[in-house]
Amino acid sequence: MVAALAAQGIDSPFPIQIDTLPDTLGGRDVLGRGKTGSGKTLAFSIPMVARLGGKLAGGNRRPGRPLALILAPTRELATQITVALTPLAEVYGLKSTTIFGGVSQQRQVAALKAGVDIVVACPGRLEDLMKQGFVNLDSVEISILDEADHMADLGFLPVVTRIMDKTPQNGQRMLFSATLDNGVDKLVRRYLHNEVLHSVDEANSPVAAMTHHVFEVDGTETKRILIEKLASGSGRRILFMRTKHHAKKLARQLTDSGIPAVDLHGNLSQVQRDRNLAAFSAGDVKVLVATDVAARGVHVDDIELVIHVDPPAEHKAYLHRSGRTARAGAAGDVVTLVLPDQRKDTALLLRKAAISVQPQQVTAASAAVTALVGDVAAYVKPLPRVETPVRGQSQGGRSQGANAQRKRANRDGSTGGGGRDGQRSDAARSGRPARAAGEAGSGRPARQGGSGRSGGSGQGGAAQSGGGKLQVGGLVRMSQAGGARRGGR
Incomplete structure (x- = not known):
């Protein structure tokens, strides 16, 4: 395992690892308190893997x-934990998996x-799989609660309690948290036995x-x-916003200005x-614009600047956002x-x-701003933005749902003249092809390609001209005459 760590450039421990490893390797329950970026992930991964690789494996x-359970509050943190422990687990032939919501459960099952x-799991999806009978925690030897204070902030404590109640009482428990408020102390009293407290940093201690x-x-x-000026530097930076x-x-806006940026928030699918996040981690994109979902769990090296574009609502969020930079001694x-x-x-x-900081009145041209920006990255011409297709449309722009087909059949005159939404034509009811547009029934030519009301027109899916509404990705946007506005918000 030391060789596996050395291969990643990790050759000396952080203070929280120095303090906790003797007790965690000895099987004791540990309460570790340290702020984000202090090295907690390896502090519990190393002893967990080392102990499971021995007699605890049990055949x-x-x-x-x-045999081991790690609970984390967010998908990003769960993924980061898995990435950190996998090289260590592979040394002992141990297998791990990550469980969280927002994706199909098929792979997890x-x-x-x-x-x-x-x-490594987020509480909600894990409890779902437990109820479905896909996972049983009666063999868990080691249970770890990471970022317990954030789980409390998100309202997960009742679920965490139900999950922990299913693990053996005599197993080893480790709880790591930046603070012990909002009910975290109740978890400590209920699930840790004869625990050792290791507190490396106070919750508010500055880096x-x-x-x-x-x-x-x-x-x-x-x-x-x-x-835009602060985002233009050549190093990695995270810009925090309040809303998705x-x-x-x-x-x-930054991408359109020649500064490639990606967003990270709760409205995105897991994919x-x-x-x-992969593009940001790899350095393909140097700017990440995020909500507080990224304030914990995004462990990317060499982030030189964190910008609170919107000041957070409370001080704990400020500390966790800020903790994305100045990590591991940098x-x-x-x-x-x-x-x-x-x-x-x-x-x-x-x-x-x-x-303690003295506010400065600045503009983009101020010397303090220029010093923070450093080397300016080269302009990157934005690629043409591909419009997101409306849900229910094929690439040709026509909805293929049964309801839309019935409406088109009625509109094209197959009902004999009514064409109202509440009437079903003989063709729609029997499954026979509707009569061609312009046949007897309505007494007037059928519209060309539809109005765009049932999911797009036959002419490439253009929206109804004259200010009609276009449904894109859950947002209703007003289209300009002649089609949807490209790159709209």
Whole structure:
């Protein structure tokens, strides 16, 4: 395992690993408290794998009965944990799988049926699979709760309690958290026995290598230009927004300005989230625009700048967002952009976070901004944006659903003149082909390709001209005359 770590460039432990490993390797219950980026993932992965690789393995692996369970609050964190522990587990021939919602459960069920030693899971989907009988926790030797405070913030504690109640009482338990508030202390009292507390950093302790900046701007246009300037550097940077819609919108605006950016938020499918995060991790894209879903669980090296485009609502979110930079001993900068009406709330937030910083009145041309940007990345010409097809449409632009086919048949005159939505033509009812457009019945020629009301016209799926509505990806957008506006928000 030491060789596997060395192959990743990891040759010395972090303080939380130094403190906890003697107890965790000895099988004791451990409560580890340390802020994000302190090395908690390896602090529990190393002893878990080392112990399971020995006598705890207990013979052949059994379908649906894992030996170790790691609970995490978000899909991104669960995925990151799996990536970190997999090289270590492979040394001992241990198999792991990741379980979370937002994707089909088919692959997860197949992995459980084949037999796995370690399950890394988000609580909701795991409980679903337990209820369906695909996983049983009665063989779990080691249980780990990671980011327990964030699970509490998300309202997962009742589910976590039901899950932990299904694990053996005599198993080893480890709980890692930045804080012990919001019910985390109840988990500690209920599930940890004779635990050892290791607290490396206080919840609000600042990172020495992290430099904080507060940039005050006089209005939204100045802020927009400043955001583009700060995003234009050649290094990795994360821009945090409060809402999903604004994260998506800003990522598109930056890309259209020649600064490739991807978004990360709860409205994306898991495939989209994985694809965007992979592009950012690989360095193909240097700018990630995210909501607080990325404040924990996104462990990407060498993020040189975190920008709070929208100041967060509370100080814990500020600390976790900021913790994406200055990780593993590296240096990093954190910028908070503040409009005039946000100054009072931002000052209060920073006091609660124990961050002392003098605000600066800036524009995109200010020396402090230029120094943070550093080398400017080359302009990247944006690719033509492919319009997302309307749900229910084929690529030809015509909905193939039974309801739409019936409406088209009625509209083309096959009902003998009515054509109302509430009437079914003989052709639609019997399954026979509808009569050709313009045949006797309506007394007038059929419309060419439909109006676009039932999912697009026959002419490439253009929306109804004159300001009709086009349904795209769950958002209703007004189309311009002659078709949908390309690249609309």
